[in-house]
Amino acid sequence: MSTSTTTPAPLRRRLVVRGVVQGVGFRPHVARLANGLGLAGTCRNDATSVVVEVEGTAALVEEFARRLEDEAPPLARIMSVASAELPASGGGGFAIVGSTVSDGARTLVPPDTAVCDDCLLELHDPADRRHRHAFITCTNCGPRFTITEDLPYDRPATTMATFPMCAACAREYADVRDRRHHAQPIACHDCGPTLRVIDPHGHEMAAGTEASVRAAVAALRAGAIVAVKGVGGYHLACDAASSSATTVLRQRKARPDQPFAVMVADLEGAEQIVHVGAAAEVLTSPERPIVLLARRLGAPVADRVAPGLGELGVLLPYTPLHHLLFADLPDGSPGAPPALVMTSGNLSGEALCFDDADALARLGGIADAFLTHDRAIAVPCEDSVLAWHESGAVPLRRSRGFAPLPVPLGRAGGVVLAAGAELKNTVALARDGLAFVSAHVGDLGSLESRAAQAGAAAQLLRFHRAVPELVVADLHPGYASRAWAEAVAADLRIPLYDVQHHHAHLASLAAEHGRLDDPVLGVVFDGTGYGCDAGIWGGEFLLLGDGGLSAERLGHLGTVRLPGGDEGVRNPVRTAALALLSAGVELAGTPVADALTDAEHAFVRKLHDTGRGWVETSSVGRLFDVVSALLGVRSRVTYEAQAAVELEVLARRSSARAAGVSLELPCRRDSGPVLLDPDPLVRSLAAALRDAVPVEDLAWAFHDTLAAAAADLAGELAAAHGAHWIGLSGGVFSNRLLLALLKQRLTSAGFGVLTHSLVPANDGGLALGQVAVGVRALQQSREDRPPTMRLGGPGRILETATTD
Helix, strand or coil: CCCCCCCCCCEEEEEEEEEECCCCCHHHHHHHHHHHHCCEEEEEECCCCEEEEEEECHHHHHHHHHHHHHCCCCCCEEEEEEEEEECCCCCCCEEECCCCCCCCCCCCCCCCECCCHHHHHHHCCCCCCCCCCCCCCECCEECCHHHECCCCCCHHHECCCCCCCCHHHHHHHHCCCCCCCCCCCCCCCCCCCCEEEECCCCCEEEECHHHHHHHHHHHHHCCCCEEEECCCCEEEEEECCCHHHHHHHHHHHCCCCCCCEEEECCHHHHHHHECCHHHHHHHCCCCCCEEEEEECCCCCCCHHHCCCCCEEEEECCCCHHHHHHHCCCCCCCCCCCCEEEEEECCCCCCCCCCCHHHHHHHHCCCCCEEEEECCCCCCCCCCCEEEEECCEEEEEECCCCCCCCCEECCCCCCCEEECCCCCCECCEEEECCEEEECCCCECCCCHHHHHHHHHHHHHHHHHCCCCCCEEEEECCCCCHHHHHHHHHHHHHCCCEEEECHHHHHHHHHHHHCCCCCCCEEEEEEEEEEECCCCCEEEEEEEEEEHHHCEEEEEEEECCEEEECCHHHHHCHHHHHHHHHHHCCCCCCCCHHHHHCCHHHHHHHHHHHHHCCCEEEECCHHHHHHHHHHHCCCCCCCCCCCHHHHHHHHHHCCCCCCCCCCCCCCCEECCCCCEEECHHHHHHHHHHHHHCCCCHHHHHHHHHHHHHHHHHHHHHHHHHHCCCCEEEEECHHHHCHHHHHHHHHHHHHCCCEEECCCCCCCCHHHHHHHHHHHHHHHHHHHHCCCCCCCCCCCCCCEECCCCCC
16 A cells, blocks of 8 residues: 655745835845745835745745734834735745835835844944944844935935945845844944044044044033034034033023933933933833933932923933943043933024034034034934823924834825924825824924925925825915925925814824814814914814814914014013903012013003004913913023923922812803903912912912813813814923823713824924825815815915916
């Protein structure tokens, strides 16, 4: 009797993997997995994906497909895997083959990530050939977004193209078993970028790793200011414990009070200056953001680093160069001071410096020395900033480590470009159901910042080989962001679409939660936004509907009077004086009267008596200014929201937590939207001051009263309009105390509460809302239905004039 065996017929399958799968070691992962399973086939990048073909038994191919996702590299973000059966070819072996290029949709660019633990071990290992190499990296870490000039992500399309690999690096790059297999930024001492130190006139002071690090460390220890070139731009660094160094930096940078970030070597160093707790996971994450944490009493950090605040913005090293600065030098002498100010390399109000010549020109009057290198930065990228509170992190600036990861919109549509806001600007591009929000650009008050906005948009369009069909802008006729959008629309002969400021805030929140198709009652509190009635809004209760395309104004804060436009914003005491007079409270005996100059007193009294020289605003941000000045916290500001930030700090010091303090912020129901009347609040605060109630208790009571009034009104409006979700957006919700108090009340009332976790609640998230509404508007226009916007003003596609 004889037996025979049948060999299973081979199966060949193509797997097209989309997401963040280029520049993260995905092809080496595929090759190792296929070789380990004995499968034949190929793997390649194209402009949209990683394309894999594997051939073997059905069981092994199925195992490969499962492990392809389950064991993906740590930096990969798989969004979809499309599978198709192919005829078996009978070939043997598995290979990574050359990339293909197309002009269609594009793959996703990975963000920059902090140097990984494996690379750090090599960095500090004297026996390793990359010992103290300032640009050590592998497929699991290092620069990606900021060195990418085009896609697909291969070395020739990065700023590493000018550094030919040495033989040793080339062997590692080609070895599928190596951690640096197809790591595009691969380099070593022999073939990689090099460090040097120059003075403000461009004269070389030191060259090479050891001489440059030694010179920079000596300068920092001597109290000098050093401009340090990182992955996405320049930092200005100095000894954070030095009062003289931090004072000089403030003077030269023209930044009187706004807090500086502080970099420390490790978690142990962070614990010396702040209470870390559960935030350790965020601090040590691959994104390495700046995290705002409570300052320790007696922390060895100069008061001028974060004046008037109880927190410090702390971050850990994320580049090999940062680690080298803090480490002991080869001769055993100490590295940099244990805490370094690491603030953006720019003058206050200008864009980040990232080009070497521009940095020398613009920072030459600030820095005493420049620690730089010869790897170009393709895309500027600021540090990301998160604020920490009991229930997690609140994004304040989404940039390095997060940009340009997309936000799914849940709907396919055309190509839409959004111009973003005037302050904290970002731009956004939507295509194929995804929204790509740029890195932080900043305030558009300077020519450099406006050029940076245009550059960020051009980079998005270049990466995605996209031509927009629609441009979206804020309603404000005077915004530089809008002027830019109008120019783009005219140049491309495409429509321009208006989205009101607070509508865009709410849409950004709904977009990041996938709730654009649900009715959402939005509580949108911020500083100022141009309203559909040409007024200044900022304390809005909006109902989002029609797939995000409409927003109905159901309520708002009653108006306060803003004297002199921007001068009123810079001098909260003037706004507070008008608020007191409007509420029937005399100025005498209040901190406001003490802070006003004689000329201001006469000026404000004249404005009140004549009823001219001021504008009304429903801004909650301005109400914070009023209360801050009334309580004697902050009468003049040197940076945005300073009065509100310091008022929150004061409130957190309250031990009574508003016990026995009664403030009023009642509803007023006239014709039209419901109002929260601020006049009784101002009167009750002034009365409590006269009764000598501690100001920290009044600060807490104000937060609690505002939260209670907003929760009651939002709950009433949501119930009346069938909205089960209430969203909290706008820059005021960077205030974690107000956010927590309001969220707690709404949750207790049974509502689902949406808050920001992907993009900031402030204007840094506005572009996402604009682009989400723009996609819906474009879809509706294709359906021959005119888009509408129920905010009492225009919400239309504006056809730009064209000439032949």
